[in-house]
Amino acid sequence: MTKLYFIPIFVLLNFSLRAQVSGVGVGTTNPQQKLHLASPTGTIRIDGLNSPNNPYNGGGIDKTYPLYVNENGDLTLTMSTFQNSDGTDAITSSTPLSGTTLTMLAGSSPIGTRNTVILPYTITVNRDAVLEVKYNISFQVLKDAATKIKDDRPRLITTFYTLDTPTLLATTPRYGQASKCYYNNNDLAASTANASDMAMYNCSTTYITLTPGTHTLRFYGELKTGTTSMATVVNFAIGNDSVFMRLY
Template identity: 25%
Template sequence: MKRLIYIFSALFVAVNATAQVGINTTDPQQTLDVGGSSATVRVDGLNSTNNPTNLGTGLTTRVYVDANGDLVLDDDGKVGLQLLVDSENYLEDAETPDSRINQVGTAFGYETAGNPTDFAASTFTLTKNAIVEINYSVSWSIYKTRTPAADNRIQDGEARIIQTGVYFRRVTDPTDPYAGPAITYELDDPTGTPINGGPWCINMNSSGTTCLETGGLLALNGQFYTNSDQDDGAYRNFKNTGSDYVRLGPGTYVALFVGRVYVGNVASVGAIKAYLGSDNDELQIVAHYYE
């Protein structure tokens, strides 16, 4: 069999009689055969400088073959994995009225609590339908009065459940969370299905009897708390963790938190207070784009 071999510097390019081309090999086995156990291939048109679909560390990029046989990233953006939010301290470290949730006995709803440390950096934009993955660890503290202080530790020994969750809000102005038209909370996914069987009450009146706002709640989780010691009982540095998935359509969003405190006997120490975000709060949001 005749074989033509071309040598360029230290690079060996071989073309055999069947028009198979070999690079670093004199015996190509396919139409293009790159030899060498550590051989790599670079396509400059697919790198992050030349191709906006390649987002570097923010995206797990995969190379696809389109209908024309061309190599493309993320099937022209139709499929892929994108890290949208990765925060090690998502909520402001504060024990203020904005981060406070009231004890509601066995009432039905939740309360919004906690503000993002950097609202603009907390927003994210989906360019098309995606399955959104949420993972969080949110801190909380708890007291028997509205004044956050160590000497206000609960001591009644009643078992409480501190529950937390996440909801998504449409953002009209990423630089100003309070600007624009009426706030819109996501209630349904792109197919019209209520998120997590909702709608859920995300904001109640002070007595816990009337729902003021609803949203689609995700990653609901809770932790038991009880304490009967005024001096040594823990009152802060607690964490709730949660994970969930939801389908969302194109748009700009921000993830926000809710919480509630359940207790069977509300008469024990009265209306105690809990605060979300009093310590570091981790949040990770990942988009899984699909056709």
């Protein structure tokens, strides 16, 4: 005798629909995502990211390392940066320089302040983002192109950058400001042989928010001598300068 078994079609359809919508659950029969790990103490282990298999995992007990997602959605320990000079000189004659020298003549106008764009950077993002900016910019302070300062009057040298502002105004936001004051106490009649004229550095780390679109960062150098313009030349980018940028 032949026996026939009937399975309602709607049961099969309902099972298939739940499997597609609910996803896969570990420790739960009601997954809320495509992959749902419900254990309160559980974690996910990927052998390809451990220290024996991945050079970016430094190993060590109780040590952790940042995990990133690349453009394909793959999990990776490799950190990518928008800009990283990585020990090489970031500001040289081959970079898109705008100006590396500030010159102030004694008694000239405007009184006591000069600034110049040292280096512009353009960056494009397609989402709201946070940009980390680290820089290290060198400079040298002289009286003129070939003479060291010995007038015992201080000069303030500041570096900073602006965001999407072609013209620097008094109200323009300045990010990553760093300053040093150059002062030489030689007697006016003394030799300048012992007056330092080697590279000094301004360094800074900041975080700024970016909206979708193209943005321009402009690194500035600024010289101030107070309420009197004093003869000064500031040469920027004379040493090993560095720029590091990373998007979050």
